Amino acid sequence: MPVDARRTISDLRELRALTADDHGAQRIAWSPTWLNARAWFQDKLAGLPVEHHLDAAGNSWTTLQGDSERVLILGSHLDSVPNGGWLDGSLGVLAAFEVLRGLAEDFHGRPPITIRLVDWADEEGARFGRSLFGSSAFAGTHSIQADRSRTDRDGVRLEDALRQCQIDIDRIGDAGSERGQAGAYLELHIEQGPVLEAMHLPLGVVLGTKGVERHAITFHGQEAHSGSTPMGARRDALAAAAKLALEIRSLARKHPDAVATMGSVKTFPGIVTAVVGRCETTLDMRDLDAGVLASMLADAQEASQRFAAEEGCTVDWSRIWSIEPIPFNPRLIEYCDQAVRETTGASHKLPSGPLHDAAEVARAGIPVVMMFTQSLAGLSHNPAEDTRTEDLELAVQAFDRLARKTMQWLAQPL
Numbered sequence: 001m002p003v004d005a006r007r008t009i010s011d012l013r014e015l016r017a018l019t020a021d022d023h024g025a026q027r028i029a030w031s032p033t034w035l036n037a038r039a040w041f042q043d044k045l046a047g048l049p050v051e052h053h054l055d056a057a058g059n060s061w062t063t064l065q066g067d068s069e070r071v072l073i074l075g076s077h078l079d080s081v082p083n084g085g086w087l088d089g090s091l092g093v094l095a096a097f098e099v100l101r102g103l104a105e106d107f108h109g110r111p112p113i114t115i116r117l118v119d120w121a122d123e124e125g126a127r128f129g130r131s132l133f134g135s136s137a138f139a140g141t142h143s144i145q146a147d148r149s150r151t152d153r154d155g156v157r158l159e160d161a162l163r164q165c166q167i168d169i170d171r172i173g174d175a176g177s178e179r180g181q182a183g184a185y186l187e188l189h190i191e192q193g194p195v196l197e198a199m200h201l202p203l204g205v206v207l208g209t210k211g212v213e214r215h216a217i218t219f220h221g222q223e224a225h226s227g228s229t230p231m232g233a234r235r236d237a238l239a240a241a242a243k244l245a246l247e248i249r250s251l252a253r254k255h256p257d258a259v260a261t262m263g264s265v266k267t268f269p270g271i272v273t274a275v276v277g278r279c280e281t282t283l284d285m286r287d288l289d290a291g292v293l294a295s296m297l298a299d300a301q302e303a304s305q306r307f308a309a310e311e312g313c314t315v316d317w318s319r320i321w322s323i324e325p326i327p328f329n330p331r332l333i334e335y336c337d338q339a340v341r342e343t344t345g346a347s348h349k350l351p352s353g354p355l356h357d358a359a360e361v362a363r364a365g366i367p368v369v370m371m372f373t374q375s376l377a378g379l380s381h382n383p384a385e386d387t388r389t390e391d392l393e394l395a396v397q398a399f400d401r402l403a404r405k406t407m408q409w410l411a412q413p414l
């Protein structure tokens, strides 16, 4: 029984009708609309030979028990950002659901291995600033202490929002017990970027998620009167920062997939009649290769010192956040490449700039791969987010192929 991709698309439309308004999807985690989306999904399970429960971190698990206890996990997230798109996360959950339905039919309710579908809780972190909440609890990489102090814009504590959803913040680590005999994790997601569209490819294979180095960089010069201070006597902190903002572009371009962004600049005193005495900036750099990331960081630090010296300034750096690159499993990358090629005739391998729940699952030591489907105009986290219907259909078919290849692998005796 081949998957019926049109059923996935009609499910997606149904979910959109239920959880979006004129401004886009409103499935913000822990909100009534998100709970509605989950209740809608649970209703869809009626009549299927599956077990369903929520774990200690609020992840939603649907299990089709197989002959063996070895587990293939398929999943993504139903939560969205405010005013979000209709496909981010929900495509992965509903495509996985279609695959699970197909396997249940094909194997008369009992496939050779156990198949589980997960809808991760709060992937987006849109309300409390904590992305990958449920998957990090599953992976054992979460930090309760940091989560305890989180509040939303209205001062509501994460801890209290969780309690409203029957989740005890002290016990979220118990979600680790779901790891069980997980042998692989597969996730289909929209690309959220422009690469596949530019190549005219409907689908791609994700090599892993890029590591991130995120730093605050502050240049210190001398505030001075803009009328009385000769050009040669200035110590202009903005001038030094501006040179760095231009330089990081060529630093990143030395590497094929690297990106570097200076996304914020604040000047002090920040008035029209003063030379800038202090300039606070941020730098975000990403690459799939830890060595590339380290060398970009060293280059940027060297350049910042050089430009500070040229402008009579000093510079200091402080790390805001960083995460190592997370490469996906080579065997699953190969299966994914085959599945994409067999479905569409062509394939392309690319790294993911955004983080995904799949990265947390990989950190738990479980073999992981993701498949991307083209995003029109590269847009996401935006109500205009879209993908061609025919590409969505190809995505569901290719994801089904990938799941079956992976199932065959996991069904072999260890």
Ligand SMILES: [Zn+2]
Pocket: 077, 088, 089, 123, 189
């Ligand atoms: Zn997503």
